[in-house]
Structures are given as C-alpha cells and as structure tokens.
Amino acid sequence: MWSLKSLRIVCSPRALTLLHPNWSMASRQSVYKAAVTFSAQFMLSTGFSTKDTWHNNTNFKTLGKEEKLISCTNPVSLPRNYCTGQVKLNCWNCKQRLDKTPVFFCMSCKVIQPPEEGASYFKIMDCDYTFTLDTQKLQKRYLQLQRSLHPDNFSQRSVKEQEYSEGQSAVVNKAYKTLLKPLSRGVYMLEMQGICIEEGTDSGADSKFLMELMEINEALDEAQTPEEANKIGHDTKGKLADLTKEIDAALLKGELQAAKALLAQMKYYANIEEKVKEKLSEFM
Ligand SMILES: [Zn+2]
Helix, strand or coil: CCCHHHHHHHHCHHHHHHHCCCCCHHHHHHHHHHHHHHHHHHCCCCCCCCCCCCCCCCCHHHHCCCCCEEEEECCCCCCCCCCHHHCCEECCCCCCEECCCCCCECCCCCCECCCCCCCCHHHHCCCCCCCCCCHHHHHHHHHHHHHHHCHHHHCCCCHHHHHHHHHHHHHHHHHHHHHHCHHHHHHHHHHHCCEEEEEECCCCCCHHHHHHHHHHHHHHHHCCCHHHHHHHHHHHHHHHHHHHHHHHHHHHCCCHHHHHHHHHHHHHHHHHHHHHHHHHHHCC
C-alpha cells in the first residue's frame, strides 16, 4: 500500500519535473517546427537541427497545467531512413564535390566543412540504425571526431573555420549524448519516424503500472540503509534491461506505438535509477 504522502510526492509538480527532467512541450514543439521547416526547404527528412533539443533549460513549470504525460504523433510522418547524401554538396573552400555526407573535412583541400543541418545522429556517429547500437564503437567514434574537430585545433585558422569547428563539435556532442543512453536514443528513433513523446498526462501508463511505481518510490523514500536502496537500484536495472529488449523487439517489428509506451515506462524507471543514486549519496 502507498500513503497519501507518496501520492502527493508522485503527483506534485516537482516530482513530475523530476520524472521528466528534459522533456518539455516547448522543446518538442521547437524540434518539430525546425523539422518541418527543414523538410520543406531541402526536401530532406529529418527531425533534428543542430540546436540542443534534448537537454534544454526550459522550465517544466512554465508549462502550466500540462503536467501530464501526453503523447502525440506528428502530422507529418518522417521517412524511416532519411538519407542526407541525396543532396550533393561542394566544398566551400575549393568547390570540389563532396561525395558523401555528413562530411567533416574536404577530401581534396582537407579544410573543415560546416555542420550539415539535420544530418542523422546515426550517420554522424557512423553507427547502425538500431536501438541496440554498439556503445563502445560510439564512444570510439566520438573521441576520434572530437580530436579532429576540437576548436582548439583551429585557433590559428580563419574565423569561418573556427565557427565550423565549434558547430561540428557541438553537433557531435549532441549526437553522442543522444545515442549513448537507451532512453534518449529510443525517443530520437521514434522522433525520426514522426512520433514524439510529450510531457503530460499518464495516458501511456496504466494505473497498475503507476501504483507499482509509487510503491517503489515509497520504498525508496523509506529505505534506512544503503543495502535497501541498492536492492531497489538492482531491481530497477533489471527492469530497464528487460525494457531495452522489449523496445528493441518492438522497433524491429515496426510496432512504433508499442515502442512509445515502453519508452514511457523506461522514462519512469530511469528516473527511479537517478533517485536511487541520490538516496545512496545521502548515506555517504
Ligand atoms: Zn575543399
């Protein structure tokens, strides 16, 4: 059983903010707007610009009464495998044709190129388009790119090249962060296909699931020892591992709505995982 106190905690604006720290309506809308504008301009299909869209500073509380879990499907469906290589670009410096995109340096004159707006994070990071991507390969690619693109390397170059390196560096950071964690990776994959998960009501979660969650939250609040908190952490990790498998299977089968519902659950468990860390730090 869970008490009124725990109900209040879980349903309070603060708790909702904790549950969805990076998911704001405003950011989703801006992402969508950018996507539509971009698609219209270039006839490419992408959900993302180079702007920071996952980890913005929008205060969730400013969203007023929208403190509920809502999900929405964008009216425009973005094709599954968008190919940024459809548009042939030329090097801004030597005008040589760039044969593949996204491209960081011109093969001919070796000069840094501007970030390509809307390039798929999977392509930027040279990763397979899959939920169970190889994070070791991702990390390796990230370090390799940051080594060559880092603004420090361009301090003696033109202002334009410095700007491009800053831009490329930022995009690579964003792509890396988004793809590293299963939760943001899954949400990104759904957004690429025109499905977004918004802040809002718990329409995606049934009452049984929410009750289970409240019980875990309450148990965590009442944990008296690190062992008790660790036990909850361990169980949560197990849940997250199960969800990862289920989400992968749903995405492979193209069951996007099922994947969306599972990702919503993953969000809650990821939040509990964070709270376990906080709790453990209290025992230090
Ligand atoms: Zn060139």
